Amino acid sequence: MEVFTTPAPLRRHMEQFRGAAPVVLVPTMGALHEGHLELVRKGAEMGPVVVSIFVNPTQFGPGEDFEKYPRDLESDLEMLRPLGVEAVFVPSVSEVYGTGEEGVTIQPGDRARGLCGERRPGHFAGVLTVVARLFGMVRPDVAVFGRKDAQQCLVIKQMVNNLHLPVKLVDIPTVREPDGLAMSSRNRYLNDEQRQRATCLIAALRAGEQLLHAGVFDARELRRTMWDILAEGSDEPDYAEVVCVDTFTQPDLITGNTLLAVAARVGPARLIDNMVFRISDHAVSPGCLLG
Numbered sequence: 001m002e003v004f005t006t007p008a009p010l011r012r013h014m015e016q017f018r019g020a021a022p023v024v025l026v027p028t029m030g031a032l033h034e035g036h037l038e039l040v041r042k043g044a045e046m047g048p049v050v051v052s053i054f055v056n057p058t059q060f061g062p063g064e065d066f067e068k069y070p071r072d073l074e075s076d077l078e079m080l081r082p083l084g085v086e087a088v089f090v091p092s093v094s095e096v097y098g099t100g101e102e103g104v105t106i107q108p109g110d111r112a113r114g115l116c117g118e119r120r121p122g123h124f125a126g127v128l129t130v131v132a133r134l135f136g137m138v139r140p141d142v143a144v145f146g147r148k149d150a151q152q153c154l155v156i157k158q159m160v161n162n163l164h165l166p167v168k169l170v171d172i173p174t175v176r177e178p179d180g181l182a183m184s185s186r187n188r189y190l191n192d193e194q195r196q197r198a199t200c201l202i203a204a205l206r207a208g209e210q211l212l213h214a215g216v217f218d219a220r221e222l223r224r225t226m227w228d229i230l231a232e233g234s235d236e237p238d239y240a241e242v243v244c245v246d247t248f249t250q251p252d253l254i255t256g257n258t259l260l261a262v263a264a265r266v267g268p269a270r271l272i273d274n275m276v277f278r279i280s281d282h283a284v285s286p287g288c289l290l291g
């Protein structure tokens with residue numbers, strides 16, 4: 001496993017694999033946990049893996065946690081070493097964005113409307129800009145993302161489709177703690193009491209799931225139920241939404257591939273989570289996001 005800070009030597013190193021197997025990129029912001037490692041393992045089944053570690057300043061808004069976002073490169077590298085990762089790409093901010101230049105940015109399409117796109121103005125422009133730059137620097141054939149960031153997956157898919165980028169996107173199911181809390185680098189911000197209350201996100205989603213299985217397809221009822229659970233357990237519920245994955249609209253009557261998405265602040269951490277279902281002829285089955 002070699003560590004690179006600039007793109008040209010990284011690409012030269014990966015040249016030996018081109019043509020034989022797809023080069024797989026797993027973009028991360030570091031502070032790695034089992035969720036990230038699962039992305040890497042799934043990626044490694046497809047081809048040689050490049051993991052990027054870059055805390056991207058442009059996706060954080062004013063007053064968000066860019067400065068205090070956990071950074072622990074040594075421990076990240078230790079976690080990656082046993083997984084057979086081919087290369088780790090750890091660029092500096094100036095390597096990605098240049099110095100003293102106002103560079104090109106990418107504005108997201110309609111998949112960035114609502115949910116986190118509405119609550120975090122500029123966030124998805126920052127995400128797309130860094131993902132596009134990473135794609136240019138690494139030139140992967142495949143890029144792996146976590147379903148935990150469902151809207152991020154949809155926003156990136158729209159960019160790849162609209163710009164005809166030659167990258168196949170793969171999404172991986174959310175990896176959870178034993179009590180259901182979605183793993184997140186931001187869980188490190190929680191004390192014991194907050195960690196306990198953070199389970200309100202998965203509790204809200206499970207309540208939504210139960211309503212679907214009980215044949216309740218009225219989106220307002222799901223939103224209300226999920227919101228009430230967030231309101232009780234969190235310090236500040238942010239949203240509890242039901243979204244049609246294919247049209248990215250918020251239907252009154254739930255049908256087709258449907259995203260249940262929640263966000264709430266618990267202590268110092270803003271947490272998000274989601275589940276995807278497919279509803280067809282009143283039958284509920286697991287849905288797909290990038291499909």
Ligand code: AMP
Nearest residue numbers: 028029030035145146148149174175183
């Ligand atoms: P981050 O470092 O938070 O930017 O995440 C890097 C990638 O890991 C993104 O594609 C995330 O969606 C994914 N990811 C983060 N947490 C999880 C999780 N609990 N399960 C699966 N993927 C995750």
